[in-house]
Amino acid sequence: xxxxxxxxxxxxxxxxxxxxxxxxxxxxxxxxxxxxxxxxxxxxxxxxxxxxxxxxxxxxxxxxxxxxxxxxxxxxxxxxxxxxxxxxxxxxxxxxxxxxxxxxxxxxxxxxxxxxxxxxxxxxxxxxxxxxxxxxxxxxxxxxxxxxxxxxxxxxxxxxxxxxxxxxxxxxxxxxxxxxxxxxxxxxxxxxxxxxxxxxxxxxxxxxxxxxxxxxxxxxxxxxxxxxxxxxxxxxxxxxxxxxxxxxxxxxxxxxxxxxxxxxxxxxxxxxxxxxxxxxxxxxxxxxxxxxxxxxxxxxxxxxxxxxxxxxxxxxxxxxxxxxxxxxxxxxxxxxxxx
Numbered sequence: 001x002x003x004x005x006x007x008x009x010x011x012x013x014x015x016x017x018x019x020x021x022x023x024x025x026x027x028x029x030x031x032x033x034x035x036x037x038x039x040x041x042x043x044x045x046x047x048x049x050x051x052x053x054x055x056x057x058x059x060x061x062x063x064x065x066x067x068x069x070x071x072x073x074x075x076x077x078x079x080x081x082x083x084x085x086x087x088x089x090x091x092x093x094x095x096x097x098x099x100x101x102x103x104x105x106x107x108x109x110x111x112x113x114x115x116x117x118x119x120x121x122x123x124x125x126x127x128x129x130x131x132x133x134x135x136x137x138x139x140x141x142x143x144x145x146x147x148x149x150x151x152x153x154x155x156x157x158x159x160x161x162x163x164x165x166x167x168x169x170x171x172x173x174x175x176x177x178x179x180x181x182x183x184x185x186x187x188x189x190x191x192x193x194x195x196x197x198x199x200x201x202x203x204x205x206x207x208x209x210x211x212x213x214x215x216x217x218x219x220x221x222x223x224x225x226x227x228x229x230x231x232x233x234x235x236x237x238x239x240x241x242x243x244x245x246x247x248x249x250x251x252x253x254x255x256x257x258x259x260x261x262x263x264x265x266x267x268x269x270x271x272x273x274x275x276x277x278x279x280x281x282x283x284x285x286x287x288x289x290x291x292x293x294x295x296x297x298x299x300x301x302x303x304x305x306x307x308x309x310x311x312x313x314x315x316x317x318x319x320x321x322x323x324x325x326x327x328x329x330x331x332x333x334x335x336x337x338x339x
Contacts, residue, residue: 013041013059019071019083024176026195027084033285035060037278053275055268068149076106086149087252088229090302095329105329108258110306114299116291117250119196124189126209133161142171142178142190154191160219179204195288205240216247252300266308
């Protein structure tokens with residue numbers, strides 16, 4: 001039986017967009033995997049006969065964007081049906097806090113699933129003598145594109161070390177462009193928040209010696225106390241050619257929609273994503289796909305679950321043991337400071 005609402009059943013096929021980010025990061029390839037998992041175009045072989053186990057009649061398409069911040073805006077305005085977002089950006093937007101202080105809360109945001117951890121990476125040219133965040137003073141550094149979640153976190157990192165954009169030569173370009181500028185000697189370093197290994201950094205490191213700058217110590221601990229969505233992590237040695245083990249912070253990458261999307265459709269999206277037949281697709285499609293697990297689907301959610309997703313997790317017996325945000329944004333004094 002189709003999980004599509006009646007007004008969608010009449011359209012063959014039905015399309016659903018997944019907002020990702022630039023092709024340089026992890027969102028785009030992961031979005032492509034999920035789009036394959038949830039799609040089931042008209043005429044496809046039945047799931048029980050080895051065909052697609054996606055939502056009947058649905059074709060999911062991946063849309064490139066500048067990242068989390070743009071995806072939140074596109075979801076809120078109805079320009080996207082679903083999109084990926086960092087947990088921190090989603091939390092702030094939903095509550096109207098942090099970088100969204102003074103703006104109306106994006107109270108329609110809802111979660112479908114937590115996907116995988118994203119790591120804050122500060123990449124510098126080897127031999128640049130940049131060994132700590134404090135060493136960025138006076139250097140040429142990209143904090144990523146305006147509208148990206150990376151830029152939001154880069155500003156928080158810089159603030160924690162007592163730096164502002166006046167203390168260095170700040171650039172705001174996507175990571176793939178920043179990598180090219182570092183390769184050509186026009187940048188000393190750049191920030192990127194993404195799953196590791198990140199393709200654009202991998203490609204760069206294969207041609208130009210790089211170092212990863214640790215984000216640790218008292219400043220990182222203070223950040224964790226202020227912003228509980230930050231989690232300590234460690235970038236393993238050899239993640240990129242020539243790099244050493246590096247301490248950093250991570251946050252969750254999450255698949256979001258809004259309360260406007262049909263409950264039965266979102267139930268179908270969750271059911272399709274976690275269908276056992278799609279496990280091999282996720283495991284083999286990308287290294288980060290192996291970290292997309294049902295047992296962590298409710299970890300660290302920045303916004304409430306969509307009712308359709310909630311129904312699926314309840315049926316799986318997964319919801320009762322996991323605390324999730326309520327449907328009502330907190331108002332009044334912000335829980336976090338604006339960067």
